[in-house]
Amino acid sequence: MRRDKKNKKGKKFGSQNKLTLFQKPEMKFGRSCPLSQKNSPVVDYKNIKLLKRYTSDTGKILPSRITSVSQFKQRELSTAIKRAKVLGLI
Amino acid sequence: MAFYEHTIVGKQDLSEKEVESLISKYSKIIDKSGKILKTEKWGLLNLANKIKKNKKGIFVHFKMESEGKVIKEIEKLLSIDANVIRFLTVKYNKLDLENEYFGLKK
Numbered sequence: 123m124r125r126d127k128k129n130k131k132g133k134k135f136g137s138q139n140k141l142t143l144f145q146k147p148e149m150k151f152g153r154s155c156p157l158s159q160k161n162s163p164v165v166d167y168k169n170i171k172l173l174k175r176y177t178s179d180t181g182k183i184l185p186s187r188i189t190s191v192s193q194f195k196q197r198e199l200s201t202a203i204k205r206a207k208v209l210g211l212i
Numbered sequence: 213m214a215f216y217e218h219t220i221v222g223k224q225d226l227s228e229k230e231v232e233s234l235i236s237k238y239s240k241i242i243d244k245s246g247k248i249l250k251t252e253k254w255g256l257l258n259l260a261n262k263i264k265k266n267k268k269g270i271f272v273h274f275k276m277e278s279e280g281k282v283i284k285e286i287e288k289l290l291s292i293d294a295n296v297i298r299f300l301t302v303k304y305n306k307l308d309l310e311n312e313y314f315g316l317k318k
Contacts, residue, residue, distance in 0.1 A: 167302070168313040181260070208300050209221060210259035210269065 155192035157199075165198045167205035173212060177203060181212060213246070215277050215307045220290065221263075221298040222270040224256065234295060235272055241286055246278025249307065254314040263297050271314070275307055 157165065163172050176184050176191070176199055183203055186196045206212045222234060235251065242248055254271035263269070283301055290299045 164311075166313075170313070205300060205302065207260075209219060209271075209298055210261065210263050211257075212260050 153190045155190060155195060157195040158192050165195065165202050167202045167209075167211075169202075170206060170211055173199070173203050173206055177212060181207070213277055213279060215275075215304045216283060217302045217304060217307070218274040218276065218283075218286070219300045220272045220274075220296055222272065222295055223297060224266050224268040224270065226270055226295060230295065231270060231272070238286060238289075239274070241289070242274070242276055242278055242282060244282070246276055246282055248274060248276045250275040250309055252312065252314070257314075266297055269297055273314075275309060 156162065163169065165172065167173075176189055178184060183200055186193070191199065203212065220234070220238070222231060226234070231253075239248055239251070252273040252275075254273060256268050257271055259267060259269050287299065287301070290296050
């Protein structure tokens, strides 16, 4: 059991960067957080263009497993989106 | 003393004079024991959904340095004010005075 877990963790950010036809189900598609790179935009409740990218059409916050935003940035996003909703911007 | 950002949403059918008086009324209260670093008028913006029968709102934005007592006083007055729909205060450690997200189209 323990060995299995270790293997999966190792392959999470593995060398595989392209999807192939016959890939094993363990292989995950490595994609780093788009908001925590250098010169990435600041998460703020006034920056509506950015926030709209991370909400659904009905105004729900998209989960990080779809957008691959890091845990820290996802928390910032959710507070920013809620603040913008109070003012009626989103 | 701490830094705050304060936004007020006014009713859609306010005239320019009423907006000016609204700004001067609250900036006077802040000036008692604090500083206004910047005021921005975002103008008439569409609301995402109707709030108190308003489809649009007039947005005014303050960036200031003041104490918590003043904020309490302002929020008390704002909640009674009939010309205001919504308001929001956010506390910051640092303010950036350069970036403006609204009113760049003009």
